Amino acid sequence: MSPTSLADRASPTWRVFDRAEFDHRLAAVKYRMAADGIDVMLVSDPANMNYLTGYDGWSFYVPQVVIVALDHDNPVWIGRHMDANGARWTTVLPPDDILGYPDHYVQQRHIHPMTFVAEEITRRGWHKGRLAVEMDAYYFSVQGWESLRAGLPNATFKDAGHLVNWVRAVKSDAEIGLMRRAARILESAMQTACEGVEPGRRQCDTVAEIMSAQVRGTPEFGGDYTAIVPMLPTGICSSTPHLTWTDETFKAGEATILELAAANRRYHCAMARTVYLGKPPALMVDTAEVVCEGLQAALDAARPGATCEEVEHAWREATRRHGLVKESRIGYSIGCAYPPDWGEHTMSLRPGDTTVLQPNMTFHLIPGIWMEDWGIELSETFLVTERGGEPLCGLPRGLYVKQ
Amino acid sequence: MSPTSLADRASPTWRVFDRAEFDHRLAAVKYRMAADGIDVMLVSDPANMNYLTGYDGWSFYVPQVVIVALDHDNPVWIGRHMDANGARWTTVLPPDDILGYPDHYVQQRHIHPMTFVAEEITRRGWHKGRLAVEMDAYYFSVQGWESLRAGLPNATFKDAGHLVNWVRAVKSDAEIGLMRRAARILESAMQTACEGVEPGRRQCDTVAEIMSAQVRGTPEFGGDYTAIVPMLPTGICSSTPHLTWTDETFKAGEATILELAAANRRYHCAMARTVYLGKPPALMVDTAEVVCEGLQAALDAARPGATCEEVEHAWREATRRHGLVKESRIGYSIGCAYPPDWGEHTMSLRPGDTTVLQPNMTFHLIPGIWMEDWGIELSETFLVTERGGEPLCGLPRGLYVKQ
Structure with missing residues (x-):
């Protein structure tokens, strides 16, 4: 041969x-x-x-x-x-x-x-x-x-x-097609994750289901490995974003941050959501609402011709009036990736980044909030379009409360 | 607080x-x-x-x-x-x-x-x-x-x-304890993998089950993420070790290499097996037997006081008489690891490595054979003991044939 x-x-x-x-x-x-x-x-x-x-x-x-x-x-x-x-x-x-x-x-x-x-x-x-x-x-x-x-x-x-x-940085239509596939898989994996966070359940058992959903994909296309494994800091550990899991159980009265991606042929879509088991503190509920408002403001601003720092500014203005201040960047370019990072190391949504947005750029918009002993993350991967940032996933965006 | x-x-x-x-x-x-x-x-x-x-x-x-x-x-x-x-x-x-x-x-x-x-x-x-x-x-x-x-x-x-x-390089008893836990998880994950390779089944569906088993662990302890994702080159791609998976199906008349690890609190145990769907070619059957013989010879040689190259020499002598020649190293030190590698980058089982083995060193012994258009891998993670290399897992070692 x-x-x-x-x-x-x-x-x-x-x-x-x-x-x-x-x-x-x-x-x-x-x-x-x-x-x-x-x-x-x-x-x-x-x-x-x-x-x-x-x-x-x-x-x-x-x-x-x-x-x-x-x-x-x-x-x-x-x-x-x-x-x-x-x-x-x-x-x-x-x-x-x-x-x-x-x-x-x-x-x-x-x-x-x-x-x-x-x-x-x-x-x-x-x-x-x-x-x-x-x-x-x-x-x-x-x-x-x-x-x-x-x-x-x-x-x-x-x-x-x-x-x-x-x-x-600017994706072809074929690349966007793969990222849309990843988004379909991610919706399924994130739903699995939110359902799997239950009081008394081991973290590892929930992650087993998440990773299974990430890789199984849909009947039409399978999932690839993601450049970062599921991160799910829980309880006091939600004060920091990059912890993974243990075999401890989820506990009532605690929040769990879920930051996940899915990938199809190395092209990634990422998302974060936060689950609360029980009745959440008012401060967390309020913060989640402010984050959602700021996130939508950033999406609305993410039109071709805007700069990266202008997108961040839209977030900053929308959240500042509620007293929320965030020092770290709120997003970055995302696409084809291998471990250890699904970010592309080019554009960041932060002050000083004057890169001009173009159609078919893709970002992970993740304005994570990490306090002394708690935190919250709600994020979207979006596509730059003439109508603003188009989220690739269609899941509800608020704090996920399980009473 | x-x-x-x-x-x-x-x-x-x-x-x-x-x-x-x-x-x-x-x-x-x-x-x-x-x-x-x-x-x-x-x-x-x-x-x-x-x-x-x-x-x-x-x-x-x-x-x-x-x-x-x-x-x-x-x-x-x-x-x-x-x-x-x-x-x-x-x-x-x-x-x-x-x-x-x-x-x-x-x-x-x-x-x-x-x-x-x-x-x-x-x-x-x-x-x-x-x-x-x-x-x-x-x-x-x-x-x-x-x-x-x-x-x-x-x-x-x-x-x-x-x-x-x-x-x-030399593990404490506590570290060995974590690697033994990883070995229990790995036995389960590898069995899941061998059962999951079936004609007409999508590769991604089998990997979803493997990763679920890796992370779920046992009722006593959960699994951590592994430093390398499951690798499973199949068919002609089994001629190279580091390909992952697609959503194509496994096919009758083809071999699939499964190289997996499991981890507990970052401590790894790794193993490779090869599954054949149908009646395997005589050359593959014979090669698997020779690899098993050489692998056992290397395990027997892995006593405290022996050098890394002497372990490799035992393999080389046992396989050379059957005409099998392998140029690449047959193993390396393994333990605590993060992506992208579960190897420790110290000792290699190959000519020229004169490091002397000590009790509680741990190696992944993986004499993979990759030819022009086919390959075979059978491996063990072992602990150096006075009785030779003790495999941490207890699965059968030959070619896994599914008629």
Whole structure:
């Protein structure tokens, strides 16, 4: 069986976007590279690697890169040898542009896979060029960076920053389609979650049902793993957002924050809701109402042409009159993602972010409130449209009270 | 309510180990720091942060550190302001040693949280010392490194390497207890997985059941999230280990590799099995038998005093006589872990690793075989004992054939 026929067999399963979409993405990235004076860019962020090639595997725990060079048609995938078949089955790349490094490079003290990457860059004649790396990307380590520089003494380096992330900020209709699928799954998972928070029930038993709903999806399409697992701080722990779960039980007279996502083919939709078991304190009820009002004000403001900080300002004005003050950002760009974050690290809804909203940008609007010993989260993932931010999910938005 | 009483309320839920165990860990780490000429060490690996303080939250998507200084009793936790309460509820640290940086440091172009960390180091008078950072840890970025150095011009820096990981290599009885719990959960999850692989069934539906079993745990203890999601390459994709799932169906006449873990309070046990739907090819049946023979030979060799490479050699000798050759490592140290990896990045079972095995070390022994268009994985997590490697799980080891 030839490699070509093997690839043809695998393609219906893993290849999500057509060739034209990948060509469009690569052209947009190369355009920005040329503008920034970059000849060759090393992409380490797994979401960026997926965006440019379709590569999808849980192999980012070892160093790997996609290299984009202005003078080469395809991105070049370099990863661990055992993952090279994964690149064959999930990407649109020809065999010459998929390279696996030998296993003795993995997790050693004296040798690093980025040395192999430097040698391949040299072999292709790119070693004297203007190279860029993603200096704040997950999974590109300091040791990797030093090994790369040592292997490429004649190159000029600069920080690529979040160049690919910025290209990803405006979604294609195909991407929006996947996020709408994720939203359908998320509605189901969040309903499961709200029903599952019951006095005396173990947190882990409820999370088991949530994760099952996230992955089962709908009869039409399944769910993917999410870039962050369900977070559900409960009781006093609701004063902080990022705690997960234990096998303790939910208790009457306590709030539980549920921050969940769902994903379809790596594209995420996220949402937070807060459940209260019993009669909630008046302050919590009032705060939930103010948050809902501020959230709607932000959605209304999220039109093309508005800036990120203007959206935050709409929230701030609507909530300030009720005495609610929040220091942290109220949202961020969301889309294709791998652990540990479903945010895209580009736009934030906060003062000072003057990025102008465009149609088909997508945000997770999450104005979480965390006090000394309690908290509340209500959030929506929205699409920027001419009519304002369109929430992708359709669940009721208030505090979920179970008497 | 005073912070002390709040902390007392939360402690039964999140605090897994007693104070004496944390004291022992910290002393062991400080001993190695002194031997390596390190005054102050910045720990970024979430598993290392947990090991030294108990901190447990999905906040590692933003920069955070635990600082260990020879001249200071406690580790110092620094993270995002909204996560500081998480440190209060999950760690044994006093309030003075928990610091949150303001939200405007998060995901900006012109400022980085490591600048805040550098300022705190200066405030504590550690800025002229011999500092060490984990240069190959996940979640410590190149930009973070450069911000830290810029903020500490009078410090001397070196690579801490995997200093804390090496201290973690030998587990306490309490840690082994958590891994045995994980093993009980994993047996249940793997049985669910093997039963769930059926012709015509969607992969996502089977994974939904697996993840539910992983998190539900047993009636006595619940499951935690695993550092890697279930991996189940199927059909031609079984030629590579790290693919996850789609909503395609399992097919008769195809193999599916199931590589799963379970976790209890961040402590992992991992296992791989291979299911074949129908009558498997003779080559696959024979290979499975050879793998089982080699795996047992490696287990028998895994006694205190043996080296990692001797364990691998036992596998190599047992399988070579059947013509099976494998280039990649056959196992690695496993334990407390966060995404993206349940391996500890210290010992590998491969030629050249001369680390001597000690009682209460734990390994995932996974001699995966990946060919051009098929593969097979059978693995065990084992504990080093005087009688050899003791598998923590008790499931049958051969190819799982469903006719």
